[in-house]
Amino acid sequence: MVELTLQALFSGLLAGGTYATLALGLALVFGTMRIINLAHGELVLLAAYVAFEMERSAGLNPLASIPVALVVVGLTALAIYLAVSRIRTDRELNSLLLTFGVAIVLTNLILIVWSADIRSTSSGWFLEGFVIADTLFSMRSEVVFFGVGLALIAATWWWLNHSWLGRALRAVSSNRDAALLMGVNPALVEGLSFVVSGVLATFSGIAIYCATVVFPALGHNLTIKAFVITVLAGMGSVPGVLIGAILIGMGESLTATFAKPSLQELTAMVVFLLILFLRPRGLFGRR
Amino acid sequence: MRAAPRTPLVLAVLLLAYVAVPLAFGGQDYVMSLIIAALTIGGIAVAWALLGNLGGLVSFGHAAFFGVGAYVSALLTLDAGWPVLPAMLAGGLGAAVASVATLPALRLRGPYFALAILAYAHIFKILAVEFESVTGGAGGLLSIPGFPTVLGLELGSKVGAYCLILTIVLAWMAVYAAIRGSTWGLALRAMHDSELATRVVGVPSTHLKALMLLVSAFMTGVIGAFNAHQISFLDPDYAFSGEWTVLPIAAAIFGGYRTVWGPVIGALAVYLVDQLVFKELMPSGHQLIFGLLLGAMILWSPQGLLPLISRLGLRSGEGGDKEGKPGARA
Numbered sequence: 380m381v382e383l384t385l386q387a388l389f390s391g392l393l394a395g396g397t398y399a400t401l402a403l404g405l406a407l408v409f410g411t412m413r414i415i416n417l418a419h420g421e422l423v424l425l426a427a428y429v430a431f432e433m434e435r436s437a438g439l440n441p442l443a444s445i446p447v448a449l450v451v452v453g454l455t456a457l458a459i460y461l462a463v464s465r466i467r468t469d470r471e472l473n474s475l476l477l478t479f480g481v482a483i484v485l486t487n488l489i490l491i492v493w494s495a496d497i498r499s500t501s502s503g504w505f506l507e508g509f510v511i512a513d514t515l516f517s518m519r520s521e522v523v524f525f526g527v528g529l530a531l532i533a534a535t536w537w538w539l540n541h542s543w544l545g546r547a548l549r550a551v552s553s554n555r556d557a558a559l560l561m562g563v564n565p566a567l568v569e570g571l572s573f574v575v576s577g578v579l580a581t582f583s584g585i586a587i588y589c590a591t592v593v594f595p596a597l598g599h600n601l602t603i604k605a606f607v608i609t610v611l612a613g614m615g616s617v618p619g620v621l622i623g624a625i626l627i628g629m630g631e632s633l634t635a636t637f638a639k640p641s642l643q644e645l646t647a648m649v650v651f652l653l654i655l656f657l658r659p660r661g662l663f664g665r666r
Numbered sequence: 667m668r669a670a671p672r673t674p675l676v677l678a679v680l681l682l683a684y685v686a687v688p689l690a691f692g693g694q695d696y697v698m699s700l701i702i703a704a705l706t707i708g709g710i711a712v713a714w715a716l717l718g719n720l721g722g723l724v725s726f727g728h729a730a731f732f733g734v735g736a737y738v739s740a741l742l743t744l745d746a747g748w749p750v751l752p753a754m755l756a757g758g759l760g761a762a763v764a765s766v767a768t769l770p771a772l773r774l775r776g777p778y779f780a781l782a783i784l785a786y787a788h789i790f791k792i793l794a795v796e797f798e799s800v801t802g803g804a805g806g807l808l809s810i811p812g813f814p815t816v817l818g819l820e821l822g823s824k825v826g827a828y829c830l831i832l833t834i835v836l837a838w839m840a841v842y843a844a845i846r847g848s849t850w851g852l853a854l855r856a857m858h859d860s861e862l863a864t865r866v867v868g869v870p871s872t873h874l875k876a877l878m879l880l881v882s883a884f885m886t887g888v889i890g891a892f893n894a895h896q897i898s899f900l901d902p903d904y905a906f907s908g909e910w911t912v913l914p915i916a917a918a919i920f921g922g923y924r925t926v927w928g929p930v931i932g933a934l935a936v937y938l939v940d941q942l943v944f945k946e947l948m949p950s951g952h953q954l955i956f957g958l959l960l961g962a963m964i965l966w967s968p969q970g971l972l973p974l975i976s977r978l979g980l981r982s983g984e985g986g987d988k989e990g991k992p993g994a995r996a
Contacts, residue, residue, distance in 0.1 A: 415777040417726075465965055475724050475780050476919065477964040483912060483957030491951035599908070603788060606781045641796065648789045655770045655782065 386515060387636040391629030393521040396528030397586040399624035401601060402608035403535060404579035406620055409609060411552045411572040413471070417478040418459060420601030421485035422577060426452045426584025427593045428489055431498045441500055441589050448581045455485075456577030460570050482598065490595040499592040524586035529621075531582055535575070536617040548572055552615075600644070607651040613664020623662065626650070683832055688825045698824040700941055701934075702831055706893055708933030709835045710914035713885035715923035716842045720854040721878035722861075723772075726911055727783030728886050730790045731761040733905035735887025736894035737794060737801060740810045743895070750813055754891035761887025762880045764790070772875050791906035806901025810894055827896050834892060835930060838885045843926045845881070850874060909953075913937065916956040919963045922970020932970070 405419045416422075426448040433444035459481055466473045500506070505520035539545040550558040551568045559565055587593060587601075604627070612623035630646040654661065691697040710728055717723050739757030742748040748756070771782035794801045801807070813821030813830060820826045845851050853869045865871050890910075894900050913936065914929070921932020936959065944952040963970065 409777075415781060462961065462965065466968075468968060471777065472718075472722070472724050473964050473968055475726075475777055476915070477961055479726060479915070480957045480960030480964065483960070484954055485957075487951035487954035487957065491948065491954070495950070599784075600788070603781070603785050607785070610778070610781075639796075641792070645789060645792055648785050651782070651785055652770070655773075655778070659773065659778075 382514060383636055384633070387632040388629050389511075389515045390517065390521070391632035392625055393517055393525045394628035394632065395621070395625030396525035397583055397590070398604065398608055398628050399621045400528045400531050400579050400583040400586065402605040402612070402624055403532060403617065403620050404576035404583070405602070405605040406609040406612070406614075407535070407572050407579070408576045410614060411548055412463075412474075412569050414463060414474045415478070415606065416459065416463075416573075416576070417475060417602055418482040418485055418598075419576070419580060419605055420603075421482045421489075421598035422452050422456060422580040423584040423587065423601050424489060424593060424595070424598040425455060425485060426581040427588035428493050428498070430500075430585050430588045431493065431593070434501060440502055441505070441585055445581065445585055448585060449578060452581045452584070453574050453577040456573045456580070457570065460573035464566065464569065482602070486595050486598055489598075493595070495595055497592045497594045498588075500589050502589075505589040518590060520586070520589040524582075524590065527582060527586065531579060532617060532621050535579070538575075539617065544568070544571060604647055607647045610661055611650060611654050613661020616663040619661070619663030680836075684829065688828065692825050695824055698828055700938060702824070702828050702896070703941075704934045704937040705828075705831045705835050705930070706889055707913045707917055707937050708930035709831065709838055709889040709892075710886050710910060711917040711921070711923075711929035711933045712835065712838045712842055712926075713882040713889070714914045715918045715929045716838075716845065716885070717878050717882040718918065719858075719924045720845060720851060721875045721882070722854075722858045723875060723879065724780045725783050725882075726780055726915075727768075727785075727787035728882075728914060729906050729908060729910040730783070730787040731765060731883040731886035732890035732893070732910040733787075733790055733794065733902070734764040735761040735890030736900055736905045737807075738887070739891030740807050740894045740900050741800065743811045744807060750811055750895050751816075754888055754895070757891030757894075758884040758886075758888035761890065762884040764887075765879050765883035768879065769876055772872055772879070787906060787908075787911065791902050794902040794906065801902070804902060806899065806904070808899060810898040810900060812895055812898055831889075831892055831896075834888060839926050839930065841881070841885070845878075846926070850877075854878065912953060912956055916960050918970075919960055919968075920971055924969060928970050 401423060404422075405416060408414060408416050408419075429448040429451050430441040430444045433439040433447060434441060459478065462481070463474050463477060466477065500520075505518065505523070507519050509517050509519045509522050511517075537545075539549060547558065547563040548568050548571065550561065550563055551565045555565050558568075608620060608623045608627055611627065612619035627647050627650060630650060631643045634646045635643045687701065691701070710732060713731075714725060714728055717725055735754075735757035737757075738760030739750075739753040742753040742756055743750055768779070768783055768786055771779040795804050797803075813827060815821065815826075819829065821830050846855075853864060853871075854874055857864045857869065857871050857874070861871055890905070894905075914933070917933035917936045918929040919932070920936050921928030921930070923929060936956070940952060940955060944955050948954075
């Protein structure tokens with residue numbers, strides 16, 4: 380019992396690293412532009428399918444396809460930004476509808492190009508076991524991408540707090556007009572937040588491809604999961620996103636271990652409802 | 667509020683819909699099925715538009731209400747022996763009750779509601795699969811009773827089903843028009859311009875929004891129930907399919923969700939063109955078109971096609987109306 384619980388918590392912790400990367404991309408754009416990019420999960424999925432295609436046609440290791448995926452996903456994210464920035468009236472509502480439309484387009488493009496089959500990596504290295512202290516089991520991919528996730532979160536946090544552009548981004552997010560008067564170009568910063576979000580999406584997409592399976596309808600679920608974590612964490616806290624992601628990861632693996640794997644998806648939803656009811660600004664939210 | 671001079675037009679359309687369409691296509695089952703399906707989408711689109719226009723809430727989860735309505739009605743007729751037509755109304759009530767679960771999201775501004783309801787559609791689907799003893803699980807429900815014969819009209823036939831869904835959709839349009847024209851409608855539209863100001867003058871804005879959500883869910887639930895009895899089969903993947911969300915949104919945006927006719931005309935246009943043209947061209951992934959359409963409409967004509975045409979067509983009056991107001995922030 381204790382061992383099972385520890386194992387579930389450990390798996391959840393590792394999943395949390397990938398979830399954090401997934402959610403931070405969404406949270407970043409939400410924070411900067413007050414826009415939820417409903418196509419975020421599809422961007423993640425696109426990275427996974429780029430890795431799949433490179434592996435299938437060129438025999439490349441999923442890690443080696445990261446540069447290509449970065450370019451593809453980054454450009455797609457930029458295109459979404461250019462479309463969203465054209466919206467003049469009723470931006471909150473219309474940007475949701477627009478990114479929803481983009482999500483449908485991407486899902487169906489993926490479906491048309493790569494069919495509805497379930498795909499996973501054929502590189503066995505990632506799927507091999509990795510055991511800590513003879514009791515805690517995991518796959519190599521989970522450990523690798525937990526580390527990558529932590530590094531990305533730390534890098535993003537550092538970037539937002541210590542680089543000029545990162546601080547400009549936070550300035551735009553707290554007061555767009557004041558930032559403009561201080562010589563920050565909001566359009567540049569907002570476009571940048573989409574591109575950084577695309578970079579984060581790329582890494583989480585590759586991580587998901589290496590550790591589990593992907594299929595066209597997955598993007599939708601990823602967007603929901605990213606949003607649940609964002610709400611749980613609250614606005615404007617990067618470490619909060621990491622903690623929220625780990626909590627969701629642990630909740631899911633505990634549900635899968637002690638209840639039923641098919642109920643796993645419900646965990647995040649229930650947490651989401653509780654947060655909406657009890658603490659709408661999230662665990663670590665300011666304001 | 668500006669319906670008076672259009673009465674002859676409305677009568678002509680009604681005559682066309684109830685008499686000319688069955689006479690022209692009554693013998694062609696395939697065409698009638700397409701029109702019935704398009705009206706089903708149109709009915710959801712009206713419900714979606716009511717919530718979007720009057721409640722100011724974008725829903726990405728109307729599939730949840732559709733599915734709940736379908737399941738409640740199907741189970742009442744199968745297990746409790748209810749007659750079909752009352753069961754359909756109960757299906758609508760069931761969907762309205764289910765929508766109560768989404769109310770906490772109304773307290774929050776911004777995109778929370780949209781995402782919350784997306785999550786709910788997901789929850790309901792998982793519940794339908796898991797509660798196998800009640801819902802039949804992933805295997806679904808078979809041989810759901812069809813429509814009865816009312817006043818000599820066999821509703822189970824294609825023409826009968828057509829008349830039934832047409833009546834439902836027209837009723838929902840009338841409800842939409844009535845609410846829009848009422849004091850509530852005025853308050854709701856004022857809310858769209860400035861929620862704070864409307865609250866200050868004493869409009870219970872959250873209550874009104876919640877009411878719109880209940881009405882919209884009820885409408886969608888009845889449509890879902892109609893669909894269940896028409897095709898007499900139901901499973902979670904079908905009942906809670908994303909299609910019941912995507913198509914109505916595309917239809918409502920295309921036709922113009924701030925008008926009463928827009929969603930239905932949009933549904934007829936979008937669905938028929940999709941089935942007759944794009945489904946032939948690309949057997950899988952033809953929903954792509956809806957995504958493109960949605961994006962293009964938002965970018966170039968967010969008020970829909972109908973206002974665009976009428977703006978080009980009749981230049982007279984209406985300049986100060988809701989449609990096409992430039993630059994106003996909501």
